Amino acid sequence: MDQFIRDKIIEVKKGDQSAFEDVVNYFQHKIYQHCLRMLGNAHEAEDIAQEAFIRAYINIESFDEQRKFSTWLYRIATNLTIDRIRKRKPDFYLDSKIKGTEGLDMYSQLPDQGKLPGEEVESLELKRYIHHEISELPPKYRSVITLRYLEEFSLQEISEILDIPLGTVKTRIHRAREALRKRLRHV
Amino acid sequence: MNCDKEAVELMHNYLDGDLTKENETALRLHLEECEKCQQHFHELKRTLTLIRSTEHVSAPANFTANVMNNLPAEKKSVKYKRWFRAHPMLTAAAIFFVFMMSGIFSAWNQGSELVVSKQDNLVIKGDTVIVPEDVTVEGDLIVKNGNLVVRGTIDGNVTLVNGKLIEEPIQGEGLMASVGEVNGELEHIDQIFEWMWFHIKSFIKNIFDF
Numbered sequence: 001m002d003q004f005i006r007d008k009i010i011e012v013k014k015g016d017q018s019a020f021e022d023v024v025n026y027f028q029h030k031i032y033q034h035c036l037r038m039l040g041n042a043h044e045a046e047d048i049a050q051e052a053f054i055r056a057y058i059n060i061e062s063f064d065e066q067r068k069f070s071t072w073l074y075r076i077a078t079n080l081t082i083d084r085i086r087k088r089k090p091d092f093y094l095d096s097k098i099k100g101t102e103g104l105d106m107y108s109q110l111p112d113q114g115k116l117p118g119e120e121v122e123s124l125e126l127k128r129y130i131h132h133e134i135s136e137l138p139p140k141y142r143s144v145i146t147l148r149y150l151e152e153f154s155l156q157e158i159s160e161i162l163d164i165p166l167g168t169v170k171t172r173i174h175r176a177r178e179a180l181r182k183r184l185r186h187v
Numbered sequence: 188m189n190c191d192k193e194a195v196e197l198m199h200n201y202l203d204g205d206l207t208k209e210n211e212t213a214l215r216l217h218l219e220e221c222e223k224c225q226q227h228f229h230e231l232k233r234t235l236t237l238i239r240s241t242e243h244v245s246a247p248a249n250f251t252a253n254v255m256n257n258l259p260a261e262k263k264s265v266k267y268k269r270w271f272r273a274h275p276m277l278t279a280a281a282i283f284f285v286f287m288m289s290g291i292f293s294a295w296n297q298g299s300e301l302v303v304s305k306q307d308n309l310v311i312k313g314d315t316v317i318v319p320e321d322v323t324v325e326g327d328l329i330v331k332n333g334n335l336v337v338r339g340t341i342d343g344n345v346t347l348v349n350g351k352l353i354e355e356p357i358q359g360e361g362l363m364a365s366v367g368e369v370n371g372e373l374e375h376i377d378q379i380f381e382w383m384w385f386h387i388k389s390f391i392k393n394i395f396d397f
Contacts, residue, residue, distance in 0.1 A: 014273070017258060024251045032246035046247055053254045127241045134238065149238045155203060174199040181227075181234045 005069050012060055024053050027070070030151060031077050037146040038081035040135035048084055052077035074151070074161045078143055085139050126187065133183045141176035148173060194224045198231060287390075291383050302331035308339075315353070327371070337369060344371040348382060351375070 005026065011019035031052055036045035055076050056063075063072055134145060147153045147161060155173070159166045197214040200206045206214070218225050271278045301314050306324050310317040314333045318324055322339035331348040345352075352373070376382050 017255075020258070021251060021255055024254045028246040028250045028254075029243070032250065033244045036244055046250070049246065049250070050254050050257060054257055054259075057258050126237075130237050130241050145238065149235060150241070150243075170199075170203060173203065174196075177199065177202065177231055177234065178195075180238065181230045184234050184237055185230050187237065 002068075006065060009060070009063065009065060009069055012057070020053075020057055023069075027053075027073060030070075031073065034074065034077055034146060034151060035081055037131070037134060037150060038078070038139065038142060039084060040131075044084060048080050049077065052080050055080070068157070071153075071157055071160050074147070074153075075163070078147075078161060082139055082143075129187070130184065133180060136183070137176060137179060141172055141179060144169060144172045145176045145180065190221060190224050190227075194218075194221070195227065198224075198228050202231065202235070287387075288383075291386050301333040302329075303333065304329040314350075340368045340370065342370050344374065345369050346374045346376065346385065348376045348385075 005023060008019045008022050012023065028049070032045060032049040035049045035052070036042060039045050039048065052073065056073055059076075063069065134142060137145065143162060144158060147158045148155070153161065155166060155169050159169045162169070194214065194217055197206060197210055197217075201211065201214060218228060301311070301316075303309060303311065303316050304327065306326060306328060308319065308322040308324060310319055311333075315336060316330050316333050317336045318328075318339040318341060320338040324339065324341045325343065327343040327346070328335075328341055329346045329348070330350055332350060334350045334353050335345070335347055336353045337345075352375075374385070376385055
């Protein structure tokens with residue numbers, strides 16, 4: 001499959017716009033899913049996923065064929081989702097750091113709303129509940145968890161996609177796993 | 188082993204798949220005797236199973252079509268760039284042609300000064316170049332922006348640019364002919380295109396001379 005995508009990219013670079021259709025077809029579900037996990041909103045996810053493909057097309061000349069296209073595409077998509085999250089501007093930022101703590105944000109200060117987790121599982125489908133819990137993570141943890149366990153990227157690839165050192169990827173994954181463990185232990 | 192720090196750190200390293208054999212043994216031994224860590228480890232693994240179990244979502248039905256419709260039309264500059272890249276020989280030829288043309292035009296416009304190829308024995312009077320009697324000029328003669336009077340002999344080709352060959356009546360004999368002799372071709376150039384043609388011809392001749 002890698003070879004198929006590589007051939008298509010070369011055709012796109014030569015100016016064959018229709019070859020890009022196969023590329024979009026192949027990656028659409030993955031990229032859309034990634035955006036949905038990052039944004040938690042179907043409408044925004046479609047918007048950003050489309051934008052990611054269009055950006056990839058416009059900047060295709062700057063893509064190095066020796067590298068993995070999927071990594072490059074995910075990088076564009078991830079950056080766009082993070083931009084979008086920043087632009088949302090809520091009245092107060094749940095994601096904002098609490099001074100003097102490492103990685104703790106306002107979410108951790110909120111009491112669970114209303115129902116007990118057990119009841120919530122009954123009302124929400126389990127899978128949707130898990131997604132919900134993932135989407136409650138701060139974006140930097142959300143991105144590593146999604147890339148690692150839903151898109152099955154290696155740690156090295158995640159480091160390339162997010163353009164952060166491998167050590168930072170590991171630290172974030174550790175913290176994200178701990179955060180989710182606390183949220184999902186009652187399930 | 189410190190549960191909160193060391194053990195949990197080892198668990199995460201294990202989940203990332205980079206735990207040495209020694210540490211793996213250490214972790215296993217610790218888990219066997221520490222119920223709290225066992226529970227912790229179990230919860231972590233279960234969390235990952237839960238995350239992985241979530242269903243995969245698909246993009247909306249017309250997603251690809253929407254992307255394709257929103258792609259920008261190819262820019263003209265991109266088209267040209269691509270064309271140049273696809274035809275390197277033609278591009279090189281075009282660039283070469285442009286340089287050559289500019290070279291020829293600048294050579295043409297070098298002014299209206301009299302230019303004579305360097306040869307001995309030539310006499311120059313104003314804008315007239317004279318090959319005196321009893322003189323033999325060796326090699327090709329080029330005169331630009333001037334007239335040429337040939338009384339002697341030229342062993343080679345003659346090229347006149349923007350000038351003409353003045354034929355003098357020879358006293359006494361009454362013949363309207365140049366006394367001089369040109370042992371080669373005589374070429375007259377008045378137009379820029381001929382001038383260009385001459386340049387190209389000599390250029391190609393030079394190439395083949397090599």
